[in-house]
Amino acid sequence: MIDPPPPTFDDVRDLLSQNCVVCHQQEGPAPFALTRSTDYQRRSAFIQALVQEDRMPPHLVPAERWSDQEKDLVLRWLAAASGEEESRAVPPPKAQSFRKDRSFRIPEGFVIPKEGGERWHRGDRDVRTFRLAPRADQMLRVQAWRFHSSAPREVESIGLVHDDGTIARYGDLQEPNTPGYEMTGDMGWRPAGMLGILGVANRTFRIPDGFHFEVPQDHEIDFELRFRPSGMDKPLTATLDAELVPEQHTSRALQLIPLSIRSWRVKAGESGALEQRWVSPIDVDVPLISVRAGRRVTGVTLTVDGERVFEISDWDPHWQQTWKIPNLRIAQGTQVVATFKIDNSEDNPRNPETPPRAIQFGRRTGALGIWLHAAAVDPTDQSTLQQMHQSIFEAQQADQVETLNKVDQSLKTSL
Numbered sequence: 001m002i003d004p005p006p007p008t009f010d011d012v013r014d015l016l017s018q019n020c021v022v023c024h025q026q027e028g029p030a031p032f033a034l035t036r037s038t039d040y041q042r043r044s045a046f047i048q049a050l051v052q053e054d055r056m057p058p059h060l061v062p063a064e065r066w067s068d069q070e071k072d073l074v075l076r077w078l079a080a081a082s083g084e085e086e087s088r089a090v091p092p093p094k095a096q097s098f099r100k101d102r103s104f105r106i107p108e109g110f111v112i113p114k115e116g117g118e119r120w121h122r123g124d125r126d127v128r129t130f131r132l133a134p135r136a137d138q139m140l141r142v143q144a145w146r147f148h149s150s151a152p153r154e155v156e157s158i159g160l161v162h163d164d165g166t167i168a169r170y171g172d173l174q175e176p177n178t179p180g181y182e183m184t185g186d187m188g189w190r191p192a193g194m195l196g197i198l199g200v201a202n203r204t205f206r207i208p209d210g211f212h213f214e215v216p217q218d219h220e221i222d223f224e225l226r227f228r229p230s231g232m233d234k235p236l237t238a239t240l241d242a243e244l245v246p247e248q249h250t251s252r253a254l255q256l257i258p259l260s261i262r263s264w265r266v267k268a269g270e271s272g273a274l275e276q277r278w279v280s281p282i283d284v285d286v287p288l289i290s291v292r293a294g295r296r297v298t299g300v301t302l303t304v305d306g307e308r309v310f311e312i313s314d315w316d317p318h319w320q321q322t323w324k325i326p327n328l329r330i331a332q333g334t335q336v337v338a339t340f341k342i343d344n345s346e347d348n349p350r351n352p353e354t355p356p357r358a359i360q361f362g363r364r365t366g367a368l369g370i371w372l373h374a375a376a377v378d379p380t381d382q383s384t385l386q387q388m389h390q391s392i393f394e395a396q397q398a399d400q401v402e403t404l405n406k407v408d409q410s411l412k413t414s415l
Contacts, residue, residue: 006080007073009037009088015070016040016090019057022201025092029152029200038087044078051075058201058319060312096204098146102242104132104221107179112154112227112234126228129185129192131168132221132240140215141251144206144243147198151227151234157199157320158223159185159192160240162215168222184363185224189390191365192224193290194256196373199321207254208287208324211375212245214253228318252375253382254288256389259302259338260366264402266296268356271343272404274368278336278392282381286328288373291320292366295350296359299341302370305334310370315341316350322373329377338370342404360401365393 016034024034033039040047050056051071059065066074116126149155167188171181185192195213198205207213215221221240245251259276289310291300294317302310310325330336344356353359361367376385 007077012074012077013090015074018093021090021092035090036087040078041081044081048075048078060319061323098144098204099243100241101244104240106130106132106238108237110179110236112151112236113229114231114233115229127184128180128182128225129171130180130223130225131172135218135220136215139217140242141212141245142215142242143212143245145196145198146204146241149236149238151236154227154230154234156226156228156318157197158225159197160195160221160223161185161187161190161192162195162219163187163222165220185222186365187222189393196322197290197320199319202321210251211254211287212251254373254375255385257372257374258366258369258389258392260369261402262366262396262399263362264367265360266342266344266404267358269345270404271345274340274342274402274404276338280330280332280334282384283332283377284330284374285377286330286372286374287324288322289325290322290371292369293317293340295352296342296344297340298343298348300370301339303337304330340368
């Protein structure tokens with residue numbers, strides 16, 4: 001049997017363009033450029049190892065990863081590539097269409113430090129919340145977000161939320177001389193990420209047609225910034241642009257249904273699972289899903305009536321974002337289950353504690369969560385859906401601290 005000829009650059013160019021250059025370019029978040037064929041040849045062994053381990057491209061959801069055939073194509077090209085070949089440009093991916101209808105900015109003056117600050121608590125470090133200006137001059141139906149900052153390599157993600165200014169203003173007053181404040185970005189029962197999470201590789205995020213995020217008139221948009229110090233002080237400027245649904249178009253507002261666990265603890269060296277169940281009281285469509293989980297979580301799964309509809313088997317919070325999930329309708333009476341796989345042992349390479357230690361987490365809006373961004377199928381159920389996230393969160397405040405392998409009772413909502 002004659003072996004097929006090795007792939008050429010033309011065979012892999014589109015794969016590299018669509019999956020690598022989006023981050024690995026001069027203004028991108030990655031530490032080095034991969035904009036020419038010779039860039040891949042110089043790092044051939046390193047890139048091959050990452051591709052073989054599914055570390056790169058960093059798609060957490062299996063459906064978005066390279067197929068076995070695509071991986072094999074790129075690996076064979078890397079193995080056969082010669083340093084004597086002509087250097088050829090890898091074009092950037094085609095820019096997503098975007099119409100800037102509104103623009104919001106944070107005040108200037110905050111500097112991302114070269115090293116993380118001293119931890120005065122057991123929660124996440126290198127988190128800060130910012131208020132964007134101006135406020136919404138009318139009710140906004142947001143079809144797409146676009147985020148730009150002066151520190152793409154330091155910014156990991158932003159979790160968007162709206163507020164009437166009361167809660168965020170209180171946080172700002174605690175640090176009056178510096179923009180933003182060192183706290184998570186929940187605004188009461190509205191958690192950071194309620195309006196979506198923009199991550200490392202999705203600075204432009206488009207909500208599927210027929211749906212939108214809603215910002216009430218006179219509310220401001222705030223965001224919870226998660227950043228990673230790079231060894232250099234980095235002044236931060238940031239702009240958030242919004243594309244709005246045209247007035248004449250019909251669209252449904254997305255509301256939050258949180259399958260979350262308010263508080264949980266894990267022993268040193270322990271591994272297992274936590275689970276949250278919910279039965280839908282109405283028919284809903286779910287085009288988007290977000291995840292809140294830390295580094296002791298190794299996998300998350302969502303099932304609907306026993307069918308797995310969303311899974312990340314190798315969770316990495318560095319790549320968190322909001323994911324699109326096509327054609328998910330949850331009928332009234334359907335059971336939905338969120339499962340979180342936990343590993344607080346030395347076998348977990350992302351465990352921040354070596355050796356591991358017992359630890360407990362808690363947050364009013366859930367220390368763990370799979371969030372459904374949902375729209376009511378029947379317009380008369382929209383008001384019920386609007387209040388659902390608050391009802392769920394309020395009911396959870398009486399929950400005991402969860403331990404591994406204990407299954408939560410179904411969420412109860414005060415509807």
